[in-house]
Amino acid sequence: ATHPGFQALDCEGIKAYVAARPQLAKHVGSPDSSDDWQVREIGDGNINFVYVLEGPAGSLCVKQAPPYVRAAGESWPLTQDRVRIEAAVLAEEAAHCPQHVPALYHFDARMCIIAMQYLPPPHGIVRKGLIEGRTYPLLATHLASFLADTLFHTSLLAMPSDKFSANVARFSNVEMCRVSEQLIFTDPFFPAPRNRHTSPQLDADVATLHADVAARVAASRLKVKFTQQRQALIHADLHTGSIMATQDTTFVIDPEFAFYGPMGFDVGKILANLLLMYFACDGHATEADPRAQQREWLLSAVAELWAGFQRRFCELWRQHGAKGDACSASLFDAAASKEGSAAQQLAEQLFMAELWRDAVGFLGVVMLRRLVTFAHVADMDSIADADARAACERRALHFGRHVLANAAGVSSVQQLCDLAQAAR
Ligand code: ADP
Ligand code: MG
Ligand code: MG
Ligand code: MG
Structure with a gap:
């Protein structure tokens, strides 16, 4: 079942979501500059949607988990609790090995979103x-x-x-x-x-x-x-x-x-x-x-x-x-x-x-x-x-x-x- 209150966001939705949260927006730029932010979906995995936001202050990576497997579509439902796990594990791994894990900035259980450090090219x-x-x-x-x-x-x-x-x-x-x-x-x-x-x-x-x-x-x-x-x-x-x-x-x-x-x-x-x-x-x-x-x-x-x-x-x-x-x-x-x-x-x-x-x-x-x-x-x-x-x-x-x-x-x-x- 879809997580209560969950809403799938597109690039514009992700931009508004980040602009409305100062603790996230600060990684990209001041919210009044959000018209100039670049947002792209970069997910190439089988399961989730991943976005990068770039603005005057820097960049941010946002990952949202739909209630299904991306590569298979709605016919293959998948628990959205996986985002809670991903957030908790990123934090736990960073406690032991911060140099090899992207920093976690944000976890939203309702929207099934995490935000983390963007690893820019040449990564x-x-x-x-x-x-x-x-x-x-x-x-x-x-x-x-x-x-x-x-x-x-x-x-x-x-x-x-x-x-x-x-x-x-x-x-x-x-x-x-x-x-x-x-x-x-x-x-x-x-x-x-x-x-x-x-x-x-x-x-x-x-x-x-x-x-x-x-x-x-x-x-x-x-x-x-x-x-x-x-x-x-x-x-x-x-x-x-x-x-x-x-x-x-x-x-x-x-x-x-x-x-x-x-x-x-x-x-x-x-x-x-x-x-x-x-x-x-x-x-x-x-x-x-x-x-x-x-x-x-x-x-x-x-x-x-x-x-x-x-x-x-x-x-x-x-x-x-x-x-x-x-x-x-x-x-x-x-x-x-x-x-x-x-x-x-x-x-x-x-x-x-x-x-x-x-x-x-x-x-x-x-x-x-x-x-x-x-x-x-x-x-x-x-x-x-x-x-x-x-x-x-x-x-x-x-x-x-x-x-x-x-x-x-x-x-x-x-x-x-x-x-x-x-x-x-
Ligand atoms: P999925 O769970 O769907 O496999 P991933 O977490 O593997 O999603 O992310 C999909 C793609 O998004 C990755 O292959 C990578 O290209 C890009 N990506 C994910 N996280 C980051 C990040 N922190 N910085 C830069 N690119 C990322
Ligand atoms: Mg993957
Ligand atoms: Mg995955
Ligand atoms: Mg780190």
Whole structure:
């Protein structure tokens, strides 16, 4: 049902909305100058409407959530509570990692609007930049920090259990989770009505996937984990279209799917998207740019992201130490004694081994989903020649299927990268 009092605004409506609110207008210009403000709708996502306002004082980004999925229209209703989640998560992430999150200025529950810092050009959506052939030297390092900072600080390793439980409840996002459960963990394994794939080239591959018992069992275990494990506040939609970057800066946007879930999902989803582009490179290769360098960079970004995440997360864990007051899940003070140090080391190893296995499984299923269900990635879709596209997609499909069904056998990020290279 539409949120009571909700009204969809167009560019003129957004301008009037901002001009009537001094705390917002100040980012753009004095309200009497509003005739001269430029307002554009810039949304290119599947779900919401996004506007930028530019005026004499600067710029502002405004996002409004309709009661349905933009890409599907009113036939696919979607909870508008997702805006409350997005606002609360942007604020929570900024508390732990302000350098990688746009500043939140405003949340209006009735109108389902948030306003935030506009990230001006040369900031661009990473997926688009990658398709154009760009690389981002600091992306892996920045994302490693973003993930370690947000996941550690919202977990029981950093937080007393009463506050943790309150957070789990506050960030409950059941309806959005159900969308993910369906699209990511279920639809790849059935001929669901919204599914599509490059046809007829991939017909046989998709039929094989639908009959694949090992892949389906692995996915169903991950689906339970996704729904059941309350490990940290995860972004839950961390693909390359949710990241805006330059050569020096990286911002994570669009946390409307966030909830308390398994950390491995965020890690796996971003790695899956880097690998999808890796497999798409051949379809974008030209004589002038064979994309060899970009391909190499993508694999190094995968390796650096995981290594950097692990390093930073464990560093935070050690810094946090043992609180000894039943507030943190950590019982080890690495600095206090030899036993403390040994316990910390072993705890880190066990924790990271499980997180890595989860991440590998999740990355496999996320890759499959982007190749054979409703929402594809432009990395592949923008390869115009269907045979060339299908060849890239098939390699990605077989790789994703393999790591999903054999996650426990992929013991290191180096092995993952070797497998990707062999699969190409
Ligand atoms: P959706 O939920 O519909 O996917 P997004 O939050 O991903 O919406 O935003 C859609 C697009 O709007 C992004 O791909 C990006 O181009 C643009 N955008 C969103 N937020 C900002 C921002 N803070 N600054 C600049 N552009 C933005
Ligand atoms: Mg988006
Ligand atoms: Mg900021
Ligand atoms: Mg979104």
